[in-house]
Amino acid sequence: MKTRPCASAVKLPRMLRVLCGCFLAFSTQLAAGQVSSVHIAAPTSSAIPPESATAETALALSACPPEVAKGAAVYVLGRSGYERVRDSRNGFTAIVQHTVPTAQEPRCMDAEGTRTWLPRILMVAELRAHGKSQEEIQKVVADAVAKGLLQPPRRFGVDYMLSTKNRVPNEKGVVTPFPPHVMFYAPYLTNADIGVDRTNLGPDGNPVGPAFVAGDGSPYALIIVPVGSHSTTDHTMLHCGSDAAE
Numbered sequence: 001m002k003t004r005p006c007a008s009a010v011k012l013p014r015m016l017r018v019l020c021g022c023f024l025a026f027s028t029q030l031a032a033g034q035v036s037s038v039h040i041a042a043p044t045s046s047a048i049p050p051e052s053a054t055a056e057t058a059l060a061l062s063a064c065p066p067e068v069a070k071g072a073a074v075y076v077l078g079r080s081g082y083e084r085v086r087d088s089r090n091g092f093t094a095i096v097q098h099t100v101p102t103a104q105e106p107r108c109m110d111a112e113g114t115r116t117w118l119p120r121i122l123m124v125a126e127l128r129a130h131g132k133s134q135e136e137i138q139k140v141v142a143d144a145v146a147k148g149l150l151q152p153p154r155r156f157g158v159d160y161m162l163s164t165k166n167r168v169p170n171e172k173g174v175v176t177p178f179p180p181h182v183m184f185y186a187p188y189l190t191n192a193d194i195g196v197d198r199t200n201l202g203p204d205g206n207p208v209g210p211a212f213v214a215g216d217g218s219p220y221a222l223i224i225v226p227v228g229s230h231s232t233t234d235h236t237m238l239h240c241g242s243d244a245a246e
Contacts, residue, residue, distance in 0.1 A: 052076070053085055060094035062163040064108035068092050072108060075118075081126035088114070097121050100134070102175050104167040112157035112185065117220070120150050145219055152219035153185035159222065170205030171198065178204065180228030189213050189221045 056076040061069040073088035075095040082095065091111035095118070096104060109117055120141060127137045144150040162180040170176050191198040196209045198216055206212060206224075215221040 056096055057085060057094075059104075059163065059165065060096050060106050061108070062165065063106035063161050064092065064094055065160060065162065068108060068160070069094065073114070075122075077125060080129045082122050093118055095121060098125070099169055100173075100175065101128070102167070103169055104165060106161060106163040106165065108160040108162070110157045110159065112153050112155055113159050116151050116153045116185075117159070120144075120220070123150070152187040155185075157185045159183040159185070162227070164228070171201055171207060172205045174205055176204055178206075179226045181224055181226045183214075183222040183224055186213065186221045186223045187219050188217060189223065190217045194223070 053076045057074050060074050060076070061072065064072055068090065071088065071090035072086075072092040072094045073084060074086040075082040075084050075093065077083075077096065077098070091114065092108055093114040094106070094108045096106050099105060107113075107117075123141065123144065124137055127140055132140070141150065145152070160182055162182075164180060166178045166180070167175050168178045170178075191207055191213045194209075194211065194213065196207050196212045198207045198212070200208050202208045211223055211225045213221050214224050
C-alpha cells in the first residue's frame with residue numbers, strides 16, 4: 001500500500017493529519033488480519049505454548065467439514081480459559097469443549113451456535129479455571145440462563161462433531177468414545193418427542209435409536225445424529241460407513 005499522500009500531510013490542517021494517521025493505523029491492522037470479524041473480544045495476551053495451540057487447533061477443526069474448516073474461527077484452552085487464535089470468515093466456530101475436565105468434544109458450530117452456545121462454553125471454562133466446582137458452575141450457568149445473560153438458540157442450526165476423537169459424557173455421565181455425528185439445536189425437545197425411550201440405553205450408555213436428544217428437555221437440548229462407525233452396533237449409520245469420518 002502506498003502512503004505517499006499521507007506523508008505529505010504535514011502541509012494539511014491538524015485535524016486532517018489526525019484522520020490520515022487513523023486511516024493508516026486501521027489499514028495496517030486490516031492488512032495484518034488484526035481486525036476481528038466476530039463479536040467476541042480477542043484475548044489481550046496468550047499463555048498457550050505454540051505447539052499446544054497448533055495441536056488443539058487441528059483437533060478443533062477436525063470437527064468441521066473441510067469446506068467449513070477453512071473459514072471457521074478457532075478457540076484453544078489456556079490456563080485462564082479459552083483464547084481465540086483465529087477469526088471467523090464464515091460465521092462458524094471450532095472449539096474443543098470439555099463438558100467435564102476428562103471429556104474431549106471437538107465442535108464446529110454455526111453462527112447461531114456461536115451466538116448462544118459459545119458464550120456458555122467460554123463461561124464454564126473460565127469458572128473452572130478459577131477453581132469453581134462442577135456444582136458451582138452449574139448454578140452460575142443456570143442463573144445466567146434465567147437472567148437472560150446466556151440464551152439458548154432461537155432458530156434451527158447445525159453443530160458438527162465429525163472428529164473421530166470424541167470422548168463425551170453419556171446419559172449416565174460417564175465419559176466414553178462416540179462416533180462422528182451432527183447435532184441440531186432443539187431447545188426443550190425431549191427424547192419422547194422423537195419416539196425414543198431415554199431409559200433404554202445401549203452399550204455406549206446413550207438412548208438406543210438412529211438419533212436421540214442430548215440435554216433432554218433443557219434449553220440447550222440437541223438432536224444427535226451419528227454419521228460414522230462406532231465400536232458397537234448402536235449409533236452407527238450403516239449407509240454412511242467409516243469413510244464419512246475420514
